[in-house]
Amino acid sequence: xxxxxxxxxxxxxxxxxxxxxxxxxxxxxxxxxxxxxxxxxxxxxxxxxxxxxxxxxxxxxxxxxxxxxxxxxxxxxxxxxxxxxxxxxxxxxxxxxxxxxxxxxxxxxxxxxxxxxxxxxxxxxxxxxxxxxxxxxxxxxxxxxxxxxxxxxxxxxxxxxxxxxxxxxxxxxxxxxxxxxxxxxxxxxxxxxxxxxxxxxxxxxxxxxxxxxxxxxxxxxxxxxxxxxxxxxxxxxxxxxxxxxxxxxxxxxxxxxxxxxxxxxxxxxxxxxxxxxxxxxxxxxxxxxxxxxxxxxxxxxxxxxxxxxxxxxxxxxxxxxxxxxxxxxxxxxxxxxxxxxxxxx
Amino acid sequence: xxxxxxxxxxxxxxxxxxxxxxxxxxxxxxxxxxxxxxxxxxxxxxxxxxxxxxxxxxxxxxxxxxxxxxxxxxxxxxxxxxxxxxxxxxxxxxxxxxxxxxxxxxxxxxxxxxxxxxxxxxxxxxxxxxxxxxxxxxxxxxxxxxxxxxxxxxxxxxxxxxxxxxxxxxxxxxxxxxxxxxxxxxxxxxxxxxxxxxxxxxxxxxxxxxxxxxxxxxxxxxxxxxxxxxxxxxxxxxxxxxxxxxxxxxxxxxxxxxxxxxxxxxxxxxxxxxxxxxxxxxxxxxxxxxxxxxxxxxxxxxxxxxxxxxxxxxxxxxxxxxxxxxxxxxxxxxxxxxxxxxxxxxxxxxxxxxxxxxxxxxxxxxxxxxxxxxxxxxxxxx
Numbered sequence: 044x045x046x047x048x049x050x051x052x053x054x055x056x057x058x059x060x061x062x063x064x065x066x067x068x069x070x071x072x073x074x075x076x077x078x079x080x081x082x083x084x085x086x087x088x089x090x091x092x093x094x095x096x097x098x099x100x101x102x103x104x105x106x107x108x109x110x111x112x113x114x115x116x117x118x119x120x121x122x123x124x125x126x127x128x129x130x131x132x133x134x135x136x137x138x139x140x141x142x143x144x145x146x147x148x149x150x151x152x153x154x155x156x157x158x159x160x161x162x163x164x165x166x167x168x169x170x171x172x173x174x175x176x177x178x179x180x181x182x183x184x185x186x187x188x189x190x191x192x193x194x195x196x197x198x199x200x201x202x203x204x205x206x207x208x209x210x211x212x213x214x215x216x217x218x219x220x221x222x223x224x225x226x227x228x229x230x231x232x233x234x235x236x237x238x239x240x241x242x243x244x245x246x247x248x249x250x251x252x253x254x255x256x257x258x259x260x261x262x263x264x265x266x267x268x269x270x271x272x273x274x275x276x277x278x279x280x281x282x283x284x285x286x287x288x289x290x291x292x293x294x295x296x297x298x299x300x301x302x303x304x305x306x307x308x309x310x311x312x313x314x315x316x317x318x319x320x321x322x323x324x325x326x327x328x329x330x331x332x333x334x335x336x337x338x339x340x341x342x343x344x345x346x347x348x349x350x351x352x353x354x355x356x357x358x359x360x361x362x363x364x365x366x367x368x369x370x371x372x373x374x375x376x377x378x379x380x381x382x383x384x385x386x387x388x
Numbered sequence: 389x390x391x392x393x394x395x396x397x398x399x400x401x402x403x404x405x406x407x408x409x410x411x412x413x414x415x416x417x418x419x420x421x422x423x424x425x426x427x428x429x430x431x432x433x434x435x436x437x438x439x440x441x442x443x444x445x446x447x448x449x450x451x452x453x454x455x456x457x458x459x460x461x462x463x464x465x466x467x468x469x470x471x472x473x474x475x476x477x478x479x480x481x482x483x484x485x486x487x488x489x490x491x492x493x494x495x496x497x498x499x500x501x502x503x504x505x506x507x508x509x510x511x512x513x514x515x516x517x518x519x520x521x522x523x524x525x526x527x528x529x530x531x532x533x534x535x536x537x538x539x540x541x542x543x544x545x546x547x548x549x550x551x552x553x554x555x556x557x558x559x560x561x562x563x564x565x566x567x568x569x570x571x572x573x574x575x576x577x578x579x580x581x582x583x584x585x586x587x588x589x590x591x592x593x594x595x596x597x598x599x600x601x602x603x604x605x606x607x608x609x610x611x612x613x614x615x616x617x618x619x620x621x622x623x624x625x626x627x628x629x630x631x632x633x634x635x636x637x638x639x640x641x642x643x644x645x646x647x648x649x650x651x652x653x654x655x656x657x658x659x660x661x662x663x664x665x666x667x668x669x670x671x672x673x674x675x676x677x678x679x680x681x682x683x684x685x686x687x688x689x690x691x692x693x694x695x696x697x698x699x700x701x702x703x704x705x706x707x708x709x710x711x712x713x714x715x716x717x718x719x720x721x722x723x724x725x726x727x728x729x730x731x732x733x734x735x736x737x738x739x740x741x742x743x744x745x746x747x748x749x750x751x752x753x754x755x756x757x758x759x760x761x762x763x764x765x766x767x768x769x770x
Contacts, residue, residue, distance in 0.1 A: 112576075114576040116573055120577065127525065128550035148539060151539060163527075164526065196739055250744075
């Protein structure tokens with residue numbers, strides 16, 4: 044795996060938001076490679092509705108950071124043609140559910156072009172999808188659509204849970220010769236961390252999970268917006284003597300089976316946590332793989348804590364849909380299938 | 389409190405800014421009659437070399453269609469969507485382009501790709517079923533044959549825009565059928581192209597049917613070329629069986645795009661003489677009496693009449709054209725009758741730059757299955 048950023052030091056770090064890190068990643072990628080073109084609805088003068096592309100049109104011109112007509116299939120479809128001519132388009136879908144009109148382009152062309160042409164026509168495309176709930180968005184502004192993308196061979200699907208990963212993974216996505224659906228957890232846009240944009244810390248390339256918090260009694264497997272939820276749950280569980288390990292997948296496709304398997308074999312118990320509906324969702328795939336590879340190490344069934352199996356709810360009810368700390372802790376308590384918890388596992 | 393409620397202040401609304409149209413519609417509108425050259429006095433001005441060249445390409449194109457249809461009946465191609473009767477559109481599209489330009493064909497446009505110089509076997513790989521695309525698109529400047537309808541049109545727009553941003557002198561010509569004009573991607577592609585003034589030409593081959601559905605059930609527009617006006621680009625209507633007219637209109641549109649004049653929508657009015665594919669029964673939705681008038685307006689016969697009338701073609705010339713076409717057909721027969729050589733491991737080779745761990749595992753599984761099969765065959769042979 045290649046690394047995409049140089050090692051940083053603790054000195055000189057200031058609090059930065061995930062939004063700032065994403066902007067910086069695009070800016071640095073555009074400065075490093077004239078083939079990188081940003082495009083989408085409102086990405087130019089406005090800087091995007093979340094201001095993630097702020098300043099790019101000013102710095103690189105409106106050809107390199109282009110406002111397009113309002114049409115997602117057109118945005119992605121023209122980006123396919125641009126990639127065919129050697130550019131590296133970075134397209135914004137503005138909101139998760141706004142990407143659905145572009146599905147045919149994504150599924151029929153973006154994901155298959157390399158395969159269709161026996162490798163002759165790669166698709167170095169990055170599709171930024173601000174996703175997930177928790178920001179009080181109205182209908183079509185809170186979906187977690189990653190399962191659709193994961194079910195499409197040919198696409199990479201990544202999602203950062205931290206400021207550093209937001210920068211590192213977006214640089215890796217733009218540098219990739221394969222199409223990457225870059226899922227941005229909207230409610231983490233304003234999360235902060237000490238981070239130095241001049242010396243961004245090292246982040247492995249696409250396809251590597253990370254143990255965010257080591258633990259011994261059970262593994263929480265999660266990604267994106269649920270990473271802070273799981274870390275908080277792990278802290279809360281400590282008071283009751285439970286030592287939870289938190290694995291942040293970072294990349295849903297490719298799926299890092301080694302890191303997940305090694306963790307669950309150590310702890311013997313696993314809960315998969317995500318916001319998207321649980322039925323036929325990412326957790327089902329992950330739980331099945333854990334079952335296949337860790338069966339003899341498991342002390343309890345693999346559980347899932349997911350969003351409800353409902354269309355994304357109205358904002359005044361979304362708190363009941365989104366898996367929070369309590370629901371995670373509930374699942375953890377149900378892991379005491381046959382054995383009581385013992386200190387240190 | 390609103391303005392009206394404020395005491396002592398009368399409400400004097402300002403008039404809205406004067407409305408004016410963004411683009412004058414009149415010059416964008418297509419002529420009501422399709423543009424024709426053959427059979428009119430304009431034909432006399434057509435270059436003799438061009439006429440002969442188009443004739444040779446049409447004769448070869450007809451033979452290509454017949455051979456591919458026969459190969460389908462023999463089970464050598466999985467399916468073949470014929471362009472018999474539409475050869476003039478196919479040839480004109482290919483000939484209107486310069487080497488640096490790009491062609492974006494649909495699944496029915498293999499003949500256009502062949503007329504552009506692509507090896508017929510490479511053009512037919514998709515329809516034979518050994519791989520989806522049989523050639524390197526960048527090498528030939530021919531996009532993969534597109535099976536979904538109209539989805540290749542935005543690709544053409546994006547590629548043309550990218551070329552222009554890089555300062556390259558490249559035009560993209562994208563082909564679509566009458567049914568494809570109903571798809572959302574048709575709308576989005578034309579809109580993007582016009583807004584960006586991208587160097588693109590859209591060629592709609594109106595062959596009368598979307599599988600079985602006639603044009604009257606496809607659109608309520610006066611013509612498909614009329615659709616251009618709503619996007620702010622010119623629409624041109626041309627006789628798609630008149631190779632010279634189609635060549636002239638497309639060449640003009642291509643050169644206008646090249647010169648910065650923006651995109652054009654060209655509707656070529658033609659007719660699908662064969663069924664949609666070998667899997668289709670055209671007698672269920674049209675009668676012989678409907679097809680018959682189009683036999684009298686055959687693209688090859690039209691051009692032949694002009695050539696013989698001007699003394700540009702004799703029996704020896706016609707025989708030479710047929711012999712050249714026969715050579716192409718013989719090559720197709722010879723090479724497509726041989727079984728395709730396939731490597732099942734290719735299934736995993738091109739999904740990603742690097743196969744995922746999961747794909748590697750499946751690759752090992754398939755390899756083991758193949759080895760077991762091979763060993764079983766060896767044992768059977770002993």
